[in-house]
Amino acid sequence: MTVEAIFEATIQVLLRDGMNALTTTRVAERAGVSVGTMYQYFPNKQALVYALNARYLDALAARIEVTCQEQSGAPLGPMVEALIETYWTAKTERADITQALYRSVAELNNDALIHAFADRVDRATTEMFSSASDANFADTSRTNLSLVTVIYGTVRNAFERALSEREVTDLKQDLKTMCRAYLANVTV
Amino acid sequence: MTVEAIFEATIQVLLRDGMNALTTTRVAERAGVSVGTMYQYFPNKQALVYALNARYLDALAARIEVTCQEQSGAPLGPMVEALIETYWTAKTERADITQALYRSVAELNNDALIHAFADRVDRATTEMFSSASDANFADTSRTNLSLVTVIYGTVRNAFERALSEREVTDLKQDLKTMCRAYLANVTV
DNA sequence: ACCTGAACACCGTTCAAGT
DNA sequence: ACCTGAACACCGTTCAAGT
Numbered sequence: 001m002t003v004e005a006i007f008e009a010t011i012q013v014l015l016r017d018g019m020n021a022l023t024t025t026r027v028a029e030r031a032g033v034s035v036g037t038m039y040q041y042f043p044n045k046q047a048l049v050y051a052l053n054a055r056y057l058d059a060l061a062a063r064i065e066v067t068c069q070e071q072s073g074a075p076l077g078p079m080v081e082a083l084i085e086t087y088w089t090a091k092t093e094r095a096d097i098t099q100a101l102y103r104s105v106a107e108l109n110n111d112a113l114i115h116a117f118a119d120r121v122d123r124a125t126t127e128m129f130s131s132a133s134d135a136n137f138a139d140t141s142r143t144n145l146s147l148v149t150v151i152y153g154t155v156r157n158a159f160e161r162a163l164s165e166r167e168v169t170d171l172k173q174d175l176k177t178m179c180r181a182y183l184a185n186v187t188v
Numbered sequence: 189m190t191v192e193a194i195f196e197a198t199i200q201v202l203l204r205d206g207m208n209a210l211t212t213t214r215v216a217e218r219a220g221v222s223v224g225t226m227y228q229y230f231p232n233k234q235a236l237v238y239a240l241n242a243r244y245l246d247a248l249a250a251r252i253e254v255t256c257q258e259q260s261g262a263p264l265g266p267m268v269e270a271l272i273e274t275y276w277t278a279k280t281e282r283a284d285i286t287q288a289l290y291r292s293v294a295e296l297n298n299d300a301l302i303h304a305f306a307d308r309v310d311r312a313t314t315e316m317f318s319s320a321s322d323a324n325f326a327d328t329s330r331t332n333l334s335l336v337t338v339i340y341g342t343v344r345n346a347f348e349r350a351l352s353e354r355e356v357t358d359l360k361q362d363l364k365t366m367c368r369a370y371l372a373n374v375t376v
Numbered sequence: 377a378c379c380t381g382a383a384c385a386c387c388g389t390t391c392a393a394g395t
Numbered sequence: 396a397c398c399t400g401a402a403c404a405c406c407g408t409t410c411a412a413g414t
Contacts, residue, residue, distance in 0.1 A: 002378090019295055020234075024407060034380045035408080045407065046208075106294030107207055114348055145355060146362035153345030154338045160302055167333060174334035174370065181369030182362065190397090212388060222399045223389080233388065 003041050005031040010052055014100040022049075022104070046108050053105045056097075057117040060090050064121050068128035076132045076187070080179045083125060084151055088172060091155050099159065122148065136187050143186050147179060191229050193219040198240055202288040210237075210292070234296050241293045244285075245305040251278050252309050256316035264320045264375070268367045271313060272339055276360060279343050286347065310336065324375050331374050335367060 009031035013022050024045055028035045042048040067086040071079045091098045105113070126144045129135060137143050154175050158168060197219035201210050212233055216223045230236040255274040259267045279286045293301070314332045317323060325331050342363050346356060 018297075023405085025405090036381070036410085037379055039408070040378070043408095103294045106291045109206075111350065114350075118349055139358075142355075142358050142362070145351075146359050146366075149345045149349065149351075149359055150338060150342045150363065150366065153341030153343070155341070157337045157341030157344060161306055161337065162299065162302075163333075163337075167330075170327075170330050171334050171337055174330070174374075175338060177373055178334075178338065178366045178370040181373055182366040185365055185369055186362075211386085213386090224391085224400070225398055227389070228397070231389095 002031075002033060002037065005033070006038055006041060006048070007052055007055065010048060011097060011100065014104060015096055019100075019103050019107075049104045050108055050110070050113065053101055053108075053110070054113055054116075056101055057113060061117055061120045061124075063090050065124045068124040071128055072131045073133060075134050076129070076183045077180050079128060079132055080147060080183060081176050083128075083147075084172065084176055084179065087151060088155055091159070092168075095159070102156070102159065134187065138186060138188050143183075146182070151175065151179070190219075190221060190225065193221070194226055194229060194236070195240055195243065198236060199285060199288070202292060203284055207288075207291050207295075237292050238296055238298075238301065241289055241296075241298070242301055244289055245301060248278050249305055249308045249312075253312045256312040259316055260319045261321060263322050264317070264371045265368050267316060267320055268335060268371060269364050271316075271335075272360065272364055272367065275339060276343055279347070280356075283347070290344070290347065322375065326374060326376050331371075334370070339363065339367070 006027065009027050010022070013026050013030055017026070022045075024035050024038060027048070028038045031038070038048070042051065064083070064086055067082050071082050074082075122141075122144060125148055126141060129137070129144055129147075130140055154171070158171055163171065194215065197215050198210070201214050201218055205214070210233075212223050212226060215236070216226050219226070226236070230239065252271070252274055255270050259270050262270075310332060313336055314329060317325070317332055317335075318328055342359070346359055351359065
């Protein structure tokens, strides 16, 4: 399909030449269509980058939802570790794409994108945590928000710092320790 | 000074009209100089944005260093809370500028910028944590890395999510709980 | 219905000319 | 020494013309 070819071309240009070289001409050329065709599917360049990120976040949200369903009813410890594992893996298995998208999304007004993603994922994780065999929170949505903000933020920052494999392993383990310790603290 | 006027103009254009409207012409106009003048001080537009971010990170690093010096010799708990407080305040007191810079820096290859900042700040925090009255880490640099990555990442993610004041207060408190609990866990 | 690509407005950058 | 701004190459976007 033409749209798929354009998406694929966008990722390739982003990976090969970076954000600055992401021109409509180059994307169209690589996708094997003319610029005009691109504008039939996307009203402008921003919309293309936006759609690409929306597509990625949708896939990410779906994976998190799967993990949340799998962990339903488990104890809190394994639960939060599974969430960390899923998010971290999803982000790192194609680290280059993750980086490229982080950079591309910054240019656009992505509030709607972030909120749609956050709402969907928050729903899944909140439900998961509520189902825990040892769940007994003073404030479920607060705990959920704290956990996911810390987890997603840490993964992102780990990316920016370009940590070594060793450092990533240690950090991931420490993040799990932190979240487990926090959960022990906020469970009544 | 001309350079200062250009920096100031850049921030203003960024705040008023966003990243897309940040054109060399507009910046020059607002700074009261011609485009040519801008190019005497910065080789290109990227360099201008880069320099603006470098300037900001330098000021941020200086503030963190001050906190680290102030906390020297204190117990770990208050120490990590002071670090969280300083970083969070520095980022939120001019939230609009923080946001604008987050967005502007994404476009450029900022590895050098990030690393220079990270190295400098890591040195300050590692020294602080080592000086704690109750410091006794199995692995000081690992603990330091985990703490700063989690803290900086959480603040950044809190920004992206555009949390309410209430949520921010709760999250900050929970982050402190997490870091304290983690420190209790990794101290031998 | 879907595609093409020349044409237009605008942006980043340069450089001969000004003080 | 520092500044100006018209000029140039290139990019995002459009639209009349093609299949």
